[in-house]
Amino acid sequence: MRTRVITAVVALLIFIPVILYGGWLIELAAFVLGTVALGEILVMKKKLVVSAEAVISFLGMAVILAPDRWLNFLPSFINRQFLFYIFVMMLLLHTVFTRNHFSFDDAGVLTLAMLYIGSGFFYFVQARQAGLSTLFYILFVIWTTDSGAYMIGRKLGRHKLAPQISPNKTWEGSIGGTIVAVIIGTIWVWFFPQTYSLPMMILLTVLFSVCGQMGDLVESSLKRFYGVKDSGKILPGHGGILDRFDSLLFVLPVLHFVGLF
Structure with missing residues (x-):
């Protein structure tokens, strides 16, 4: 640790x-x-x-x-x-x-x-x-999704999300992570408005949080297929670059396609 x-x-x-x-x-x-x-x-x-x-x-x-x-x-x-x-x-x-x-x-x-x-x-x-506000918005959404899913999953997790791919992830953690991300994302957008109205940004935050988790699962599936624990060793205790950027790599193109930048 x-x-x-x-x-x-x-x-x-x-x-x-x-x-x-x-x-x-x-x-x-x-x-x-x-x-x-x-x-x-x-x-x-x-x-x-x-x-x-x-x-x-x-x-x-x-x-x-x-x-x-x-x-x-x-x-x-x-x-x-x-x-x-x-x-x-x-x-x-x-x-x-x-x-x-x-x-x-x-x-x-x-x-x-x-x-x-x-x-x-x-x-x-x-x-x-x-703009900085756009990049920090999605970084906070991804980071709080991960943190929220981890903490809530540990406390309340009962039902496995994808046991063959990532055994520790649960539906409770996934939903909880998205709820936390929506709360933080809404606060951020309230102070730093983005392209769309607040209600639309709340809906998009849900989409981005879910897409980020999908990116995490895709990279977990990749590692599972190749039989490795981490994608690399460049970040001691965290693994490789793909381990740290898997969610962002998946979700950033989505931000572009929905017109956020």
Whole structure:
């Protein structure tokens, strides 16, 4: 527990100033975090992070994650969608060159990982550019959902939410976490209004809290499939980057799609 608390404090001392400063610093942080997160999936799949498929995957994710100005050196007819398509085709061709030692299934997993991680951290930067209040709103919703679900689940949890995927999670904890998130989110929106009216933001907070929990379960399912306890070891007591950002990666694109930024 001591290690966990120390890691959390150090991480926040780094993370909060990066968010407050924004700009190029948060873009760089998102790029680094995305690279580490994709590396964690490669390690779980027992792929070398210096292999050809890893390099292609890192480049494909970078194309999704990169701010527009990072790609300004390219000719006008080449956009990020075109580049991403090229990298996906390279992964597929790699199955031929390796005679299926790198398989179609492997290519599918890495393509999905590029989209999942690249899009999540891209919208993390976009949320910051929309304003500090928007980013802190969703951070508080996710953090209070997690904390509320943990505390209420420990006290009142009786019915398992997804016992084959995450045995400790309960329906009582999940619902309680969402209720806590709605309370905190409503208070935040009251003082820092967002795009929509307060009643609509309350409904969206429920959606975001549920989506965040779904992201947590997706990452738990991934770890269960690969037989690992944590996605990585970069954060002592907390696991890897995916362990800490799983909910955000899932929910941030949803914020964009509903028009919050």
